[in-house]
Every structure is written in structure tokens, then in C-alpha cells.
Amino acid sequence: MMLRVAIRNVMRHRLRTLFTVLALSMAIALLADMRMLAHGMEKTFYRVLSSVGYEVRVCPRGTLPFATDAVIDESGRVVDALHADARVDRTLRVLGTTLHVDSIPVFAMGVDGERQSLYAVIAGKDLPDRVGPDRAVELLLNENAMRDLHVAIGDTLTLQRDAPGATLAFSRGLRTVVTGTIHIAFDLPGQRTAILPLEAVQQMRQAGDAASFVLVKLRSDEGHLVPLDEQRSVAASLADTFPDLSVYAMDSLMEALQRQLAYFKQFALILSTISLLVTFLLVAVVLTIGVGERRGEIAALRSMGFRRRSIQAMILSESALLLAMSAVLGSVLGWFLAGYLDGILTQSPSLPSGYRFFIPAWREIATAVAMSGVAGILAALLPAIQAARVDIPRTLHEEVV
Amino acid sequence: MTSSDILIRAEGVGKTYRMGSERVDAVQDVDLSIARGEFVSLMGPSGCGKTTLLNLFGCIDVPTTGRLHVFGEDVTGMTERRRAELRLNRIGFVFQRFYLLPMLTAFENVELPMIESKTPHRERDARARALLERVGLAHRLRHRPHQLSGGEMQRVAIARALSNQPDLIIADEPTGELDRKTGASILKLIKELQSGGLTVVMATHDPHAAELGDRVVQMEGARA
Amino acid sequence: MHALLVLLIGISVSGHSGAPAPIVLESRLGQEMHIAAGDTVQLRLPGSSGEQTPFVVSGFYSPPPDPSGISRTSRQTWTPITALEDFSGRDDRVSRFVLSLTPGANADSLVQALNATQLGFRAYRARDVARESSQTFVVISNFHRAISVLSILTGSAFLAAIVLLQVQELRRSLGVLRVIGISRRRIYTVVVGETVLLANAGAAAGVGLAVLVSRAVNAYYRNYFDTTLVFSSIAGWHVVLAFAIASLVGVVLGSLATTYLYKSEINEVLGR
Numbered sequence: 001m002m003l004r005v006a007i008r009n010v011m012r013h014r015l016r017t018l019f020t021v022l023a024l025s026m027a028i029a030l031l032a033d034m035r036m037l038a039h040g041m042e043k044t045f046y047r048v049l050s051s052v053g054y055e056v057r058v059c060p061r062g063t064l065p066f067a068t069d070a071v072i073d074e075s076g077r078v079v080d081a082l083h084a085d086a087r088v089d090r091t092l093r094v095l096g097t098t099l100h101v102d103s104i105p106v107f108a109m110g111v112d113g114e115r116q117s118l119y120a121v122i123a124g125k126d127l128p129d130r131v132g133p134d135r136a137v138e139l140l141l142n143e144n145a146m147r148d149l150h151v152a153i154g155d156t157l158t159l160q161r162d163a164p165g166a167t168l169a170f171s172r173g174l175r176t177v178v179t180g181t182i183h184i185a186f187d188l189p190g191q192r193t194a195i196l197p198l199e200a201v202q203q204m205r206q207a208g209d210a211a212s213f214v215l216v217k218l219r220s221d222e223g224h225l226v227p228l229d230e231q232r233s234v235a236a237s238l239a240d241t242f243p244d245l246s247v248y249a250m251d252s253l254m255e256a257l258q259r260q261l262a263y264f265k266q267f268a269l270i271l272s273t274i275s276l277l278v279t280f281l282l283v284a285v286v287l288t289i290g291v292g293e294r295r296g297e298i299a300a301l302r303s304m305g306f307r308r309r310s311i312q313a314m315i316l317s318e319s320a321l322l323l324a325m326s327a328v329l330g331s332v333l334g335w336f337l338a339g340y341l342d343g344i345l346t347q348s349p350s351l352p353s354g355y356r357f358f359i360p361a362w363r364e365i366a367t368a369v370a371m372s373g374v375a376g377i378l379a380a381l382l383p384a385i386q387a388a389r390v391d392i393p394r395t396l397h398e399e400v401v
Numbered sequence: 402m403t404s405s406d407i408l409i410r411a412e413g414v415g416k417t418y419r420m421g422s423e424r425v426d427a428v429q430d431v432d433l434s435i436a437r438g439e440f441v442s443l444m445g446p447s448g449c450g451k452t453t454l455l456n457l458f459g460c461i462d463v464p465t466t467g468r469l470h471v472f473g474e475d476v477t478g479m480t481e482r483r484r485a486e487l488r489l490n491r492i493g494f495v496f497q498r499f500y501l502l503p504m505l506t507a508f509e510n511v512e513l514p515m516i517e518s519k520t521p522h523r524e525r526d527a528r529a530r531a532l533l534e535r536v537g538l539a540h541r542l543r544h545r546p547h548q549l550s551g552g553e554m555q556r557v558a559i560a561r562a563l564s565n566q567p568d569l570i571i572a573d574e575p576t577g578e579l580d581r582k583t584g585a586s587i588l589k590l591i592k593e594l595q596s597g598g599l600t601v602v603m604a605t606h607d608p609h610a611a612e613l614g615d616r617v618v619q620m621e622g623a624r625a
Numbered sequence: 626m627h628a629l630l631v632l633l634i635g636i637s638v639s640g641h642s643g644a645p646a647p648i649v650l651e652s653r654l655g656q657e658m659h660i661a662a663g664d665t666v667q668l669r670l671p672g673s674s675g676e677q678t679p680f681v682v683s684g685f686y687s688p689p690p691d692p693s694g695i696s697r698t699s700r701q702t703w704t705p706i707t708a709l710e711d712f713s714g715r716d717d718r719v720s721r722f723v724l725s726l727t728p729g730a731n732a733d734s735l736v737q738a739l740n741a742t743q744l745g746f747r748a749y750r751a752r753d754v755a756r757e758s759s760q761t762f763v764v765i766s767n768f769h770r771a772i773s774v775l776s777i778l779t780g781s782a783f784l785a786a787i788v789l790l791q792v793q794e795l796r797r798s799l800g801v802l803r804v805i806g807i808s809r810r811r812i813y814t815v816v817v818g819e820t821v822l823l824a825n826a827g828a829a830a831g832v833g834l835a836v837l838v839s840r841a842v843n844a845y846y847r848n849y850f851d852t853t854l855v856f857s858s859i860a861g862w863h864v865v866l867a868f869a870i871a872s873l874v875g876v877v878l879g880s881l882a883t884t885y886l887y888k889s890e891i892n893e894v895l896g897r
Contacts, residue, residue: 345765
């Protein structure tokens with residue numbers, strides 16, 4: 001019944017309740033979205049890392065994969081040393097550089113390794129294990145490159161180290177044949193990507209036996225990623241083996257990402273705090289004034305023998321009701337708003353196309369609702385206590401006057 | 402009169418309030434006994450302490466001096482929890498301004514104290530209907546207070562006061578907001594309650610209303 | 626500190642001799658690694674196991690605040706281009722030329738002319754490069770705008786709820802004014818005046834709070850990112866907007882409340 005009284009009290013001032021619920025819904029939606037913002041990027045990054053399928057990355061000291069032009073000079077020796085470790089299942093060397101087809105730049109990655117999972121061949125066939133001496137070099141392109149270069153599987157392409165011009169006279173170019181279309185999870189929007197055999201890219205770059213980084217798959221029972229603890233332990237021992245290189249387990253890369261996303265995390269933290277503050281203040285103000293308006297009724301209920309606990313329960317129920325209504329609207333709003341905000345942020349040119357800032361997730365919405373619920377109930381405590389402690393004779397006297 | 406016949410016993414009861422730095426003696430040195438089944442009218446001008454004395458008798462407040470026994474229990478040192486129990490289960494209140502909850506129907510207003518006292522659903526439903534029928538409002542069960550006249554609202558308030566089958570009815574100016582004719586019908590209803598065995602203590606400044614009581618206690622200057 | 630990545634930027638300075646080449650370090654790098662002017666630092670190319678090359682620290686500099694480098698963990702240094710060529714083993718190769726034009730020269734026609742010569746590079750106007758590199762910030766700015774619209778809506782709904790509470794508290798007094806024959810216009814003025822005043826008081830408190838939060842945000846992020854960038858600034862139009870929205874909410878709700886008051890039965894308004 002106290003719930004019924006609470007419902008009727010809340011519905012007594014419909015317009016007031018409407019605006020309160022609207023404001024609370026938006027605060028809840030904002031909180032939910034800020035939670036999604038804080039976790040969405042990590043989740044997609046982890047998903048992409050997992051889909052690539054290598055637990056450890058070996059990079060030039062102090063660099064992250066493709067963060068600079070720095071390379072590992074004698075990458076073959078590094079790979080040999082890696083394979084000497086029984087915990088290493090397989091490795092993939094990657095050397096990145098920008099090549100040109102006519103004046104169109106293409107990001108080329110030379111790869112050298114067995115059973116790779118860096119990219120997925122969606123049409124045609126994968127690169128052969130070895131480059132034939134007299135054959136054209138085989139080449140895989142992503143869909144952007146296929147489209148922009150107007151080529152199909154089986155076509156030939158000549159890749160230049162530099163854009164066409166005077167220097168072209170001194171550069172013979174690399175004749176390639178397109179053998180397949182690929183998808184790479186971390187491509188930037190619109191980026192044209194080509195995959196070639198490592199030695200072809202090394203020749204184009206005149207980079208000897210260099211690699212930008214080496215991906216390492218650790219040995220596991222069914223080819224799954226090994227647990228993080230094991231990744232960390234292998235990465236630590238490999239770091240001892242290669243003091244001039246940086247070795248990252250997946251969680252180290254996640255930490256590096258979190259540093260990059262510090263701004264968004266802080267932004268999310270500030271807005272989350274403001275959202276909770278808005279929820280707290282709004283519930284506190286609405287209920288305090290509501291209790292003030294109904295002091296006479298509350299005093300009458302108390303005079304009839306209603307316990308303080310019942311009065312408190314009534315006020316807390318009102319807060320819970322406002323929050324419950326707002327939670328429904330806020331959840332829906334938060335869900336759609338996350339998609340809208342994600343659409344804005346994923347237009348960033350420096351963001352890989354598979355990445356998301358906001359991943360609509362019921363878990364985050366539920367957490368936001370729970371946090372707002374706690375803020376709302378805390379905000380209702382003071383008016384509830386005030387209502388329960390109303391001075392009955394004085395209030396009844398004042399009400400009559 | 403044996404001690405078991407006495408429902409309220411006040412001995413030198415006084416109540417003092419503080420209004421800022423000022424001390425207000427609302428009730429002073431009241432000696433009064435009210436027997437079970439008695440109808441006592443408290444008469445006196447505004448501000449003479451009638452409401453304060455009713456609040457003390459109704460266990461809403463506690464005296465600052467003297468001793469007060471209600472249902473044989475000493476109210477002076479009684480906890481708020483115990484006083485609330487007594488108010489809920491043994492005392493019914495009728496206020497000048499009705500104090501019905503505006504968002505509840507007449508039926509729900511009557512039902513409310515029974516919910517607090519955890520009366521089973523079926524029983525409270527039957528009792529609320531019977532009480533509203535008894536006060537002549539069987540046709541107004543689903544009406545909200547603002548849809549009722551002043552007299553009807555006070556009838557609902559009386560039904561609500563009776564909902565937990567109290568022994569004592571405290572009525573504070575129950576006709577104060579009503580016209581003479583409606584007031585007379587309410588007083589008749591209250592008198593009928595006494596006939597049913599209830600003890601009634603009613604504060605009024607209307608001599609005609611006060612005459613309904615078995616005894617009229619005149620109050621003046623905070624003294625009875 | 627060993628994890629710091631040092632980006633070497635070659636600058637064209639003539640007169641390089643066999644002595645260690647001079648190098649200018651980003652001041653943060655000097656502080657972090659306790660390097661003083663005149664010290665000799667040994668550098669090696671990342672990932673190489675080759676010999677180290679000595680450079681003499683000739684000074685320090687602070688890069689201008691750059692939002693795009695906000696989360697940069699690498700440190701920059703400057704050294705003569707010939708020294709960088711010797712160090713990197715790459716001869717006569719530059720990343721880009723930067724041209725300063727004579728006063729009055731037409732940058733667009735020069736860019737067109739350079740791109741038509743097919744010299745093996747592309748020329749851009751500085752503003753086009755800036756526009757391209759600021760694309761990320763345009764996106765973030767759009768994001769901030771969306772969040773601010775949401776915040777404004779939340780704040781307006783909050784304000785509306787508070788103003789309504791105020792109006793409902795006034796209801797009975799206004800009912801009395803109505804009964805004693807005060808004109809509708811005067812009651813409207815009283816109600817709207819009160820709601821506008823209340824809403825603007827809220828806006829004033831909000832602006833005050835925003836100034837404090839803005840200062841705290843700037844202090845925190847400047848310290849966090851070790852920069853002099855301004856992260857949050859409250860422009861005059863923000864303040865005007867806050868008061869404009871408050872006044873609008875006050876007027877709309879005050880008018881609504883007055884209309885509602887006149888539509889209600891007088892007895893209901895007076896609680897009879």
C-alpha cells in the first residue's frame with residue numbers, strides 16, 4: 001500500500017514528474033554512455049587484438065607496432081631465437097612501408113610466416129610460402145585498394161617506392177600480380193592496404209633483413225590464445241632475451257591504448273560524476289519540496305500511528321519510482337544515443353574502421369541504472385528522515401493555522 | 402469507578418513548549434480522569450490548550466510535568482514506538498481539517514491504517530466497506546476527497562478513525578470546517594460511536610456541540 | 626626513462642665538422658633524464674645493434690602546445706640535417722620542404738605550378754595540411770557539441786522541474802490573489818517574474834560552478850598531460866546562452882503555470 005501511496009504521490013503532479021523523469025532519464029543515459037565510452041574502445045581493441053591471433057609483439061625498443069618508421073634490423077636472427085623457445089608456436093614478421101601505384105599511395109605490409117592470422121583472405125588465394133625467382137611477386141589487396149586502383153584478381157600492378165616524378169627514372173618498380181582480396185581488422189577508414197612477401201618489401205625499402213615488428217603465437221592446446229598470465233611471463237622472459245627490443249603481451253598493448261585514451265577516460269569520468277550529481281540533486285530537491293508540501297498529511301499519518309519506518313519507506317519508494325521510470329526511458333535513450341555518439345567519433349580519420357568508441361551493452365546500462373539508483377536513494381534519505389521526524393503537534397497546528 | 406474503568410488518568414499534567422527564547426505553558430496542572438465509554442467535551446476559547454491536551458491524551462505528545470496514564474500505561478516515559486502502536490491500534494483521530502490523502506479514494510483512505518496494522522486483505526476490505534456504509538458513504542467508495550463535500554470528507558475521516566477498531570476516539574474540532582447542519586450530522590455520528598461503547602474525547606468551542614458530552618470540561622488559561 | 630622514444634628531426638645547418646654534432650632536446654626530456662646543456666649523449670637507432678653516436682647537448686626547447694600531441698609519450702630533438710644523415714645512414718633524403726614565400730606571392734598558384742612539374746612530390750598549402758591534420762579535432766568537437774546539447778536538455782528539464790515546484794508552492798497564494806480580483810495580467814507578471822528570477826538564479830549558480838569546474842579541469846589536465854593547452858574555456862556566449870535558456874524556460878513554464886491556474890477550479894486551487 002505504501003507503494004501505492006508513493007505511486008499516487010508521484011503521479012499527483014504529472015508535469016513535475018514528467019520533467020523530473022526527463023532530466024533523470026537524460027542523466028542516466030549520459031552515465032550509461034560514458035560507461036560505454038570508457039569501455040567500448042578497450043573492448044573493440046581487445047577484440048581486434050584477439051582476432052589477429054598473436055599473443056606477443058616484438059618491436060623496436062620503445063615503439064609500438066607501426067607507431068614510427070623504426071625497424072628491427074636483423075629480424076631473421078630474432079625469429080630464429082624466438083623459435084628456440086619451446087613456448088613459441090609460430091611467428092610472423094611484418095615490415096610496413098608506403099608504396100605507390102601511379103600517384104596513389106598504398107600501405108604495403110611485407111609478411112613472412114606460416115599459417116598467419118593477421119589478415120583474412122576473402123577472395124582469391126593467399127600468398128605462397130616462397131617467392132619464385134622469375135615470377136611476378138604475388139600481391140593481396142584490401143577492398144579499398146581494389147576499388148581505388150581499379151584492379152581485379154589476376155591483374156598486374158607495378159608498385160613504386162616513390163610517387164611518380166623525376167626520381168622514377170632511378171626506380172625500376174616492382175611488378176606484381178593480384179592474387180586475392182583481404183580484410184584487415186585494423187585498417188583505417190579508406191586506407192588502401194597491400195600484403196606482399198616480406199623480402200619484396202625489404203627490397204623496395206632497401207631495408208636488408210628488417211621488420212617493423214614480429215608477431216608471436218604461443219603454443220596452446222587447441223590454437224586458442226594462451227591466458228594473460230602466461231603471455232606476461234613469456235613476454236617478460238623474451239624481454240630478457242632481447243634487451244634491445246620491446247616485447248609486449250596483449251595487456252601491455254591495452255595499457256598503451258589506455259594511455260592514448262586518457263582524455264576520453266577522464267572526460268567520461270567527469271561527465272559520469274556530473275550525471276550522478278544531477279540525479280542526486282534532482283531527487284533531493286524534488287523530494288524535499290514534496291515532503292514540505294505534504295507535511296500536514298505526513299503528520300496526520302504519524303498521528304494515526306504510522307511508524308517512522310513506514311513514512312521513510314513511502315518517501316524512498318517515491319524516489320525508487322522516479323528512478324525506475326527514468327531507468328526505462330534512460331536505458332532506451334542511452335542505447336540509441338550511444339549509437340549516435342559512436343557514429344560521430346568513428347568518423348575520426350585516425351581510427352581503424354572496425355573500432356568502436358561506444359558499444360551499446362545492457363551490462364553498462366544496468367550498471368548506470370544501479371549507480372543512479374544508489375545516488376537517488378541516498379538523495380532520498382534526508383527528506384525521508386525529515387518526513388519521519390516531523391513534529392506532529394506543531395505541524396498539525398501550523399497546518400490548521 | 403474502579404481503576405480498570407479508567408481509560409485516561411491525568412495527574413498534575415502540564416505541557417510546556419519553547420517558542421524561540423519564549424516559554425509557553427500550553428497546558429498546566431491538569432487533573433482529569435476519563436472512564437471507559439464516557440464522552441467528554443473539552444470546551445474553551447482558541448489557544449486555551451484543548452488541542453495540546455488532546456495530543457497528550459492521544460499519545461501524540463508527552464507531558465513535561467505530571468503523570469499521564471492512557472489504557473493504564475504511563476505515557477510520560479513511553480517510547481515513540483509504543484505510542485505509535487497505541488495510536489494505530491487503540492486510538493482513532495478525527496481532525497478539524499480531515500487530513501485525508503488527496504490521491505487516495507475514500508475506500509483507500511479508510512483502508513490505509515489497516516494496512517499499517519497488517520490487517521489481512523480480505524478483512525480490511527470488508528471492514529472498510531462496512532465502515533463507509535455505516536457513515537452513509539457506501540455510494541462514494543471510489544471518490545477522491547476533492548470529489549466529496551466537507552461533511553462527506555469528515556465522514557470518511559471518522560470511518561478511517563474506526564478502521565482499526567479503537568477504544569478511544571480523539572476528535573479535535575470535528576465540526577470546525579462544516580456548516581451547522583452538516584456539523585450536527587457529524588456530531589450525531591460521533592455520539593452514535595459512544596453508544597457503540599467507544600470512549601470519546603472531543604475538543605470544541607461550540608457550546609451546542611459540547612452539550613453532547615456526558616461531561617464538559619471547561620478549559621481556560623491552559624488549565625482544566 | 627629508457628622506454629622514451631626520441632624522434633630526431635634534422636634541420637638544415639651548414640658547417641658540420643668531425644666533432645660530436647650539436648643536438649637540442651625537448652626540455653621535458655632534459656628534465657626526465659637529468660641532462661644539462663653541454664652534456665654528451667650517446668644515441669643509437671631504434672632496433673639496431675650498431676654503435677652509438679655521440680651528440681653534444683647545445684640547448685633545450687619547449688614545443689608549442691599541440692592538441693594532436695596531447696598523449697604523445699615520445700620526446701623530440703633537433704640536430705643538423707647532415708648529422709642526422711650520418712647517424713641514420715640515409716643520404717640526401719628529407720621528409721618534406723617547408724617554403725616561406727616572399728610577401729605578396731600567390732601560394733595557390735605556386736602549389737599548382739609545383740604539382741604540375743612532376744618532380745616526385747606533392748605540394749600543399751599550410752592551411753590545407755592544418756585542415757587535414759585537424760580532422761580528428763573536428764570529430765571530437767562534433768562529439769562535444771552533441772554532449773553539450775544533451776547537457777543543455779538535461780539542465781533545462783532539471784530547471785523546468787524546479788520552476789514547476791516553485792509555481793506549485795505559489796499556487797494557493799495565487800489563488801487568493803485571483804479571488805480578491807487581482808488582474809490576470811498582474812498575476813502573470815508575478816508568476817513569470819518569479820520563474821524567470823528563479824531560473825536565472827539557477828543559471829548564475831550554474832555559471833559559477835562551471836567556472837570552478839573549468840579551472841579544475843584545466844589545472845588537472847595541464848598537470849596530467851604536462852602542457853600549457855587550455856582544455857576548457859567559458860566564452861561570453863556560453864554565459865549568454867545559459868541565461869537565455871534559463872529565461873526561456875522561466876517564461877514558458879511561468880506562462881504554462883498561469884494558464885493552468887486559470888483553468889483550475891478556484892476551490893481546487895485554494896485546497897477547499
